[in-house]
Amino acid sequence: MGWFGRKRDPQDANEMLRQYNEAEAERLAGLAHGAVGAPVTVSTAVTTGELVVEDVFTITGRGQVVTGTVAAGIVRVGDRIVVHRDGAEVGTSEITGIEMFRTKATEAAAGTMAGLLLRGHLDLARGDVIRTSASA
Structure with a gap:
């Protein structure tokens, strides 16, 4: 037994x-x-990338780093982003760098954990949703 x-x-x-x-x-x-x-039937066309924020850091002289899992689409360096909290738009920025497990990358696809370096400083918190803007 x-x-x-x-x-x-x-x-x-x-x-x-x-x-x-x-x-x-x-x-x-x-x-x-x-x-x-x-x-x-699900469309396979990727319209926008989406990342759910898990943690936020600030690097002096560089900008703000947001970590999380890419929920949909692909996020790329140079993409303009819009931050949403509870359905309302919080602010906009631009992705200046992407890192995945201490490796620099130019893009991150759905399902991967990544850190995004954002230009400037936004009021971000855990649970916010970052979406790439349609014009990017």
Whole structure:
């Protein structure tokens, strides 16, 4: 007897395949009848980059550094950004540098953790959303 109870015999591959096929048939039957969970067409066109702020630092003589995870799109050096808090616009700036794990980069794609060096000083806080402006 192990820490997590009795050891179970591995499931037979044929039984596992049969259970999968039954579940898949039920799912497809539900989709045919317009059930919730039907596939949704998603546009793959990237319109704007978006980063959710996790922490904010100030580097004297350089500007403000914002760290966080890129939630959507791609953010690039030179992009104009708009900062949003609770749906309202807080301010605008420009990305002058990007770093990921002590490595300088020119862009950061969705899903990556990055630090953005911003020009000037904005009133930023954890939870703010940084979006690249459409004109960038």
